[in-house]
Amino acid sequence: MSKTDKRDEVVRAALELIAELGFHGAPMAMIAERAGVGAGTIYRYFENKDVLIAELFREVEEKIYADLLEGYSTKNPIRERFLHLGTALLRYYIANPLEFRYLEQFYNSPFGVAHRRSKLLGSKEGCYFFRELFEEAVSQQVMKDLPLVLLFDLAFGPLFAAARDHILGFVTLDDLLIARIIEACWDGVKR
Amino acid sequence: MSKTDKRDEVVRAALELIAELGFHGAPMAMIAERAGVGAGTIYRYFENKDVLIAELFREVEEKIYADLLEGYSTKNPIRERFLHLGTALLRYYIANPLEFRYLEQFYNSPFGVAHRRSKLLGSKEGCYFFRELFEEAVSQQVMKDLPLVLLFDLAFGPLFAAARDHILGFVTLDDLLIARIIEACWDGVKR
Amino acid sequence: MSKTDKRDEVVRAALELIAELGFHGAPMAMIAERAGVGAGTIYRYFENKDVLIAELFREVEEKIYADLLEGYSTKNPIRERFLHLGTALLRYYIANPLEFRYLEQFYNSPFGVAHRRSKLLGSKEGCYFFRELFEEAVSQQVMKDLPLVLLFDLAFGPLFAAARDHILGFVTLDDLLIARIIEACWDGVKR
Amino acid sequence: MSKTDKRDEVVRAALELIAELGFHGAPMAMIAERAGVGAGTIYRYFENKDVLIAELFREVEEKIYADLLEGYSTKNPIRERFLHLGTALLRYYIANPLEFRYLEQFYNSPFGVAHRRSKLLGSKEGCYFFRELFEEAVSQQVMKDLPLVLLFDLAFGPLFAAARDHILGFVTLDDLLIARIIEACWDGVKR
DNA sequence: GATGAATGAGCGTTCATTCAT
């Protein structure tokens, strides 16, 4: 097993266990066991548990952004771009329920609040395209004239909630439902 | 201090501390101290910490439902009823940030998932009026023809997100903004 | 067993084990076991291991100072007072080898250095009578005109070393030898 | 880097780090890094950490003895020889504070006790000249008629203490003070 | 009933040592 393999196993195990059990339900020893490594090994790759959690978040976020941008073009009309991003995001969550539940854990924690704060205040790149799209949409009077934060809430609040309900088995989202949900999100933000 | 007083003090202390510090940041001993009772006393009223957490949730939920129903009449038009409930809920969250943050903690935990499951599958009363309203709205073709769960997501996802952003200081919601958010939620669910 | 009893048991166990095995050879769990209490119990009385170590030092020091001052009078001639203190100190160490070895551990550690520093710079009371005696002796030209620190080194360096050698069994100190050692210490500092 | 070079680098690094941080503050990995070798490499030269510690002590001691004997002649008068050795030793400590602090760590540890025991009981060579000098001094009635161990304590206890206080910055020893300290040590042991 | 001292399993983390490369 190569060096990178061990690291990846730790990341995978942490994702699985934290998604299932939460940060506090997933002790380092359990993560190590699931990863098939010694407890001390984790600390070769991650300074401590917090760093592991933050790094795992970064990796998940990166994967998602890469996925969202596939086939995304700023030349398309705003509505189309919105539908593209929304659909891709919801699909991604549904296809990767562990990652989704991990994100839930992360956002709902001191890490998440700090992250959200720095993303809003500073110019945390990565999701620049969301901000770009929404600012353009507002300036062109295609979206409601509301603070960006609230537009995000209107657009992604339902999306996140729907993904969760699908993953928990409260509803089963097929292509049609996905499309209708994203349309409804658009209805919420559009002028 | 009467028996009921002690119990209430424990509930209040638990709400404050868990809202501020999370379940894991609020040890029983700390709750006891804040409540002004002995650590063992909590166990006279609540079998264990999980039960305290669940019971506290029940009380918060009850208070909220009572608040929402003030001035609510099933005789009013559907849209008006929706706006009433949404506005009241958002206002409640903003006015009671500790309770809101407690709910966040609760929903984002194994408790929350179990609770949501039992509410959807069984017919957990309490929020019957939401279900009534939405079912009526769907059957009268005023709302989109989507599963109830998704309509809830569309309606309350943004609301919850907006409340969180206000409480975290990312935006400041005044009466006008609140009205516009609830209108936007309506845009999301309406046909 | 009363509250104080447990605390005392912890102190006694810590003294024994640290004296025998050093700070690092005496884990908290071992101290707890020797004291006949649970591991967590120690933390009711001492915030952490460092505090336990420091507090234990304080108690030992206090006991020693009390012992030294028995029968000590500043009205006696300087030489007599010196012999009194030196003899009492050496006797104390010999009679309380665990405490002596604990002090050794303590002085030879970051704690000890910090303590020594604050004692020399600030006016850490407790051993004021040593300083008083030596300063008086210097000003009356009975002791060598050297910095106080060095006079302490000349007086107590041999004393400490002799106590250690007795405790380790390299020599057996009886009353006569004790007297001759203290005389020799006096020879070292006297003018 | 030759085999011997690596070994020497390990010894040097261990000296530095243990002197600064103590045995427990200087992990093998840290020593390896400072020495510029792999962690496993240390174990080629030293069976384990204890052996490294003991070996390092032996080397330091050897260096010191070599230094002391420079210009030392058994033909000189006893007092002069005493002053020579004492002065050279104190100067050595002051000029090599890392080695001094290492010795402190070593003496104050199970190693030190064992070493001292074997040196007194067996006839650990190396410092034979100290023993020779003192035995001669006693038999010629120049030194007090005390067990050898105690004479060592009287002579070197203050010396060691003074070196420590200089290194910790509690006093600054210049040539004059050094001379006076060694004189005072002589006062302590002389008849 | 009410208390809070006591408990000990369990946590995150370290580090001397090993061994495949």
Next chain:
DNA sequence: CATGAATGAACGCTCATTCAT
């Protein structure tokens, strides 16, 4: 030979829960 990634026992410490008072 030399390496350093891997190990896992052991550490200091926390906290939900119990129970003698």
